[in-house]
Amino acid sequence: MIQANVVLDAKGLACPMPIVKTKKKMKDLKAGEVLEIQATDKGFTADLQAWAKSTGHQYLGTETEGDLFRHFLRRGGEPASESASSIPDISLDTFKQKVESDEPLHILDVREAEEYEEAHIPGVVHIPLGEVEKRSSELNKDDEIYIICHSGRRSEMAAQTMKKQGFKKVINVVPGMRDWTGKTE
Known part of the structure; x- marks a missing residue:
């Protein structure tokens, strides 16, 4: 079981809100700290993995308990630029x-x-x-x-x-x- 420094409740939220809340919460963490995101949106796992990769954070995995997904994300060092190249x-x-x-x-x-x-x-x-x-x-x-x-x-x-x-x-x-x-x- 992964030990988190902070827990974010995103249960009942649908795209894009779990990512929006995760992005905001990650700004409060120090490099190396772990965020646990509790969510019920099945599509959020792929969103989180892609977002973590694009921002320099480390996706640690997901634990499932019934309809609840517990996602773990480690805060990276310097934040990567999310819009290095703008998309029209x-x-x-x-x-x-x-x-x-x-x-x-x-x-x-x-x-x-x-x-x-x-x-x-x-x-x-x-x-x-x-x-x-x-x-x-x-x-x-x-x-x-x-x-x-x-x-x-x-x-x-x-x-x-x-x-x-x-x-x-x-x-x-x-x-x-x-x-x-x-x-x-």
Whole structure:
């Protein structure tokens, strides 16, 4: 069992709130201290792992007790710049107009499988955030790729990862499927 210095209660919260609260709480910790995040959002594990990697913190693991996930994160040294390279955003309304115009688009949905299966935009490529780094070779680095998730936070992390891998035109759809009113499958 991992011993935490501080416990954060994120139970009952959905994306992006667990990451928002984690980010805020991590600022209060000293380098090397461990934060335990108690959460019920199943998709948060992948979000936390990607966020920790992009910010220089160490993801230590997750313990599961029924529907409760206890995530452990060790504070890194100097904070890494989260937006070293800015990712352009597109509003959901503008994106919806593009989708409805039937112009050919490359859309990547980075939500977890359960979220994707519930409803997704027709024709999207589905790669959960936790698999983007390994599976990005399935996409063309020269294509303009619109990346969508539930709220815009995971898609931003996916875009950052892809940009570091040499993708030239990644665009984050904000706020995401949470507010999508267009066609779904």
